[in-house]
Amino acid sequence: MQPKQTSIRKRIRKLFFILSITTLLLSGALANYGMFTTKTEMESMGKQLGVSTKESVIEIVSGREKNHLQQVVDERVKIIDSIFQRMAIDVEVVSKMAGYIMSNPQIYPPQELKFSPNMEAGWAVSLAVAPSAEENLWNLRDRIGLAANIQEVLKSMVLCYGVDCSMYTAYEDGFDIVFDTNESDMRVHYFENPEPYRRFNFFERAWYKNAKETQSTTFTDAIINANSSAPLPFVACSAPIIADGKFIGVTGFGFVAERVAKFVLQTKIGKTGFGFLLNRNGQVIISPKGDGVLSLQEGFPDLRQNSEKSLAEAAEKMVRGESGLMPVIVDGEEYYLAYAPLENVPWSFGAVIKVIEVIAPAENLGRSIEKRTDEFVAKAETLFKELFPVALLAVVLLTALVLSLSEKLSKSFVQPIQKLSEGVREIASGNLDKKLDIQTGDEIEQLAFSFNSMTDELKTYMANLKKETADKERIATELNVATNIQLSTLPHDFDFNRDDFEIYATMKAAKEVGGDFYDFYLVDEKHLVISIADVSGKSVPAALFMMKGKTILKNLATMMKSPDDLASVMTLANQQLCQDNDEMMFITVFLAMLDLETGRLIYVNGGHNPPLLYRDAEKKFSWLDVKKSFVLGAMDSVDFVQQEVQLNHGDILFMYTDGVTEAINEAEEEYGEARLENCLNTIDHQCEIKILLEGVSKSLAAHVGKAEQSDDITMLAVRFVGC
Template identity: 40%
Template sequence: MKLNIHRKVLILVLGAGLATFLVLSAFAYYGSKVVRDDMSEMSVELGERSASYTTELLTEQAKQTFGELTEARAQYIDREIAIMREDATVLANTMTEIFSHPENYSAKAVVDPRSSPVKMGEPYIVYAPSLRDNVTPEIQREIALAANVKDFLAEMLKTYVDCSATVFVGSENGWHIVARNLLDENGKSDFNRQMPLSHERIYEFDPRLRPWYISAKNKNAPVISELYRTVEADGYMQIGASAPFYDASGKLLGVAGVDASNIDIYFWINETNAREGVINFVLNGDGEILLSSQREGVLAVNESNTDLAARTGRDLRKTSEKTLAAAAERMISGELGVAPVTLKGENFYLAFAPMKETGWFYGMLLTENEVLQNTGNAGEYFLSRVPEIQAKMSQERSSVNNLVAVILAVLLIILFVLSTNMSRRFVKPINELSDGVREIASGNLDKKLDIRTGDEIEHLATCFNAMTDELKTYMANLAKETAERERIATELNVATEIQNGLLPKDFPARADCELFATMTPAKEVGGDFYDFYFLDETHLAVTVADVSGKGISAALFMVVSKTVLNNFAESFYKLNGLAPVVAAANEQLCANNDAMMFVTAFIGVLDLETGEFVYVNAGHNPPVIYHAETNHCDFLDVQKNFVLGPMDGIPFAEQRTTFKRGDLIFLYTDGVTEALNVAEEEYLPERLINFMNSTDCRADLQTLLKNVRGDVAAHVGDAAQSDDITMFALRFNG
């Protein structure tokens, strides 16, 4: 027994539902069993993995935060030291300004500490031992001029109130103007107390021998000097910045600079620490420690050297602490990162970053426990929650099993009811659609299907309704368009016959000349035309022209152009010549030519007694002239005149030539030379003249034009005709 769609849908839906029910029940039972067996193991594993993952994640975050903090502090310290270089540059520029424009400054005095006490921060002068008793008047004037900078020195020194610092200018001649600030025992600045100048070397030292002077002079640019010791026998270590200054001619006069105690920079570094227990240090490019918060040990600055320059030559990359040496290697390579190191058996993390302004490298060392102090707690927390999670999951599993059993039973009942209703609702619109389509197919295009299901069946019914409407409209339009096309075809046939009737077809059989012409339009009607007529018994006028565009508009303008040229030639030629005829025709064509159409034309008049040929070329293709005497073809020499129609008041030049017996002129339009093949290649004038020289020009003119047309057709091949083709041949036999 065959089943209808209703029963098929019912069986399909109900069967699918039952199958789904059975599969879900089987999976539920199996899943419950698997979950029960594996729950404990999975919960423990989940806790361990969560603890491990959380620990790893927090470790990486802690290291990343440590590294970012180090980078920020490196940039801060680097910038603060770079400010010293900027201050030295400003001070040097001030000295250059003073010595470049001495006329703007008066002579001033500066205190000599050998003869007068000096207050803290007050600028004073120091002489090199070789200069003390040999100060010439010229050097005295130089010092008096340079003393104009002392107020600037004092003000700049006040920006360094938090450290023991010196601001100074030193001369190539050996004098040295200095302003110093030494912190008291409480680490404070007091500019009212006396400067303790107790050591002999304070009064007499040569600035030209100091590291800050030598480096700035050699580099001829602002520099940051690495550690050097002050001039006192018990002097402290300093870091300084210096810059050269010049006179107006660019001659080096000396070096200006700023330096500060590394003891205070130790305090400065420690003051920026975010937490206790952090070890900070700075390396130069040779691996030497320039600054450190450590006063002893492998990371401390070696201050045992009492020379002026305290370069120790100790390279941290060569320390016996291997992990620290490897990290120092990475630091000096310019790397930004965090590395685990071991120092005296204790584990640390070393974060490091380059100091781009100074070219040094900053490191911050923190114990492993400090960096990772919060990571272990997270792992322990996850593991402690595992038993609680196991008990909760067991309880939830029992509740879910009971709930699933109830839900499956209810779903089974609902499935049966819904399957029955769904199959009926599904089949009803299909039956309605089938009945409606059958009626439409019988020819009732006014039938409308009214199905509202909101799905693809309703969309299909809407499409059928739209199809019937479009079919009715199409059939009505088809009838209308068919009638319109028949009317247009009839009118075009009439227009073609009229156009053909306007072109002369009777070619006179005369002894003194031969004529033949053809015109093949690209559409039903075209814009090319030819014409010939006798002005009297001995003068034959010929015209070949090409109107812009194609179709009806070109054909209408062709008729007007042909008529105007004919009328003016017959009226004016004998009195005025050919050029005035063409000019008058152009004026007539310009009148009311709102469409700006134009026509290219070649107009000629042949005297059948003498062979003289008078012609005017109005923007047309040059004709081919055949010389019977030499049996050779050339293009006729033509002057360039403007086309007819778009512009009035234009003069036209006429030309003359003389035909001999048997000479022939071949006139044509650009439909010949611009004929396109399937590759869109033109026929071209060169091919035309070559063909004319290769064919028999003594043949009758109809055969000659047929041969030319055949060569053009051979070039075009299967391509459609792109333009009107007109050819006209005139042979003189007088």
């Protein structure tokens, strides 16, 4: 039995009646009390609102100015850092080119230094010799001639900058080839120097020692330019020169530190704000101020030793490489200081603005808010007194009106709702063509219109959903076909029915289709060719380029006349891949050939990760000696070097792509070469090659955890069991 229901119409009529009577009875009793209570509360709340609004405005405005100050600092730091970053990249390029020249004397004949004919040329090349090498200078003439091949590179690089600067390649042999565009340096070191070279002990310079000790690209602090007749502070960037895997010298590039000063001096924040640079010793090295503690003072005092504790504390944080914003006292006035470190040089950029300038607009606005609040409270009190009698009379009249009209209103209100309810039930039953026709001119009509729009959109959505579902299924099918095609190009038959080697490989793409590949095949009864490669990029383009590279390598390898042609295979493959390579894609390749009778393994590397070699006699894996080389598909003039190693019975060669060592977990930690080597040395080396690769895969999965795979993972291993 259903409970007795009361209609909405009766409820509305009853509600109107109760509200009217209640309002009439209570309004008189509460009018007097409410008038005085409301008046008091309005005065109190108005004042509180004024105070809190003022405080909020001050906090918001000052906070906005502080954020702007920090943003200015961050933007300036990015600009200054970009200067040093560009310098670092250029120095590394020149350093690698110098190392390549010194490693290939057969390609680069000795050259003479092309000294500038006159000052009007705007540049000069000079030769600097360390004191320890002067007696042996004649014997170094061939080395100097070979190194002179770099001078055109130095010239084009330095002239590209268009500022007073110098670039130099200094060698452990004791000589230094210097390219200058600074007028004073050219006059002192070349045009007014009677000797064919100048004496300069660059071994003691910070730029040389830093690059040699760290074996990486480094920056010096602001130092005195030893190549200038009028010493000026400058910054030097240097990188080691490596030839045939050995350190042979340093490439350096220096320019006057004031070249970055314009980005500091142009920092304008309001009327009182300015920027400055602080070095690692807490000294101000660039500032627009002519006096005061943040100016370029005589002796360059350490701000960390300043008597003002707030400024000393800020300087200490800046020297430590921190970033932030804090209040400080500068020359007896309160300032806000925002600061951030530079990434490439041990400096920190700071910007200050007076506190009074930050909060003055907020203070003025706060006083205006207080005044407006007081005026509002006074007007509200007057208005309340005037409107109270009118409001009381209106309540009485409204109650009477509600009683007389409640019946009519309840009827007119309920009928559209009933009609709407019936229409919605029909739509819910599945009739999406149903249209609600309700014309009340209010929210109920809008609701009916919304239901009509909803049914139209629902019909459209269902049609689009059907189409999108079909499109997604088609794309998924095409990608699945592409994946199957790609996998079918990789060899999967690891059983050669031979007793002189054992081989196995795996490939797991980061997307539906990937860019890694491996390959192995017999070119005759005694020679096994193995290769592994990694194509730049992912998905379908990488897969297409992968199949092109794999086909070219296999065709060339099967056509070579002698095992010693393996380097030529790589060279020809590189030339073919460079042709029509509009997308600038490239491949890293490790290609090897194993003599199954003697165990002789010859191999050529094309910018790929070095494999690990297991020696059965030593019972451990270690890294195979692989000379550095360039990738395939980027430059068609690259020559590749062939190496070889002797494999004995039971030795294993493990090859992989960088998707193994660069796999990251949820903490952004890479798997790394150390983990890979340790993993291989903990697996039972007498197991099948397949079990060996499965062990590495399990270790990799344990490290990655739930992190998404970011690169293709490919591994190949071969065990020599001949001899």
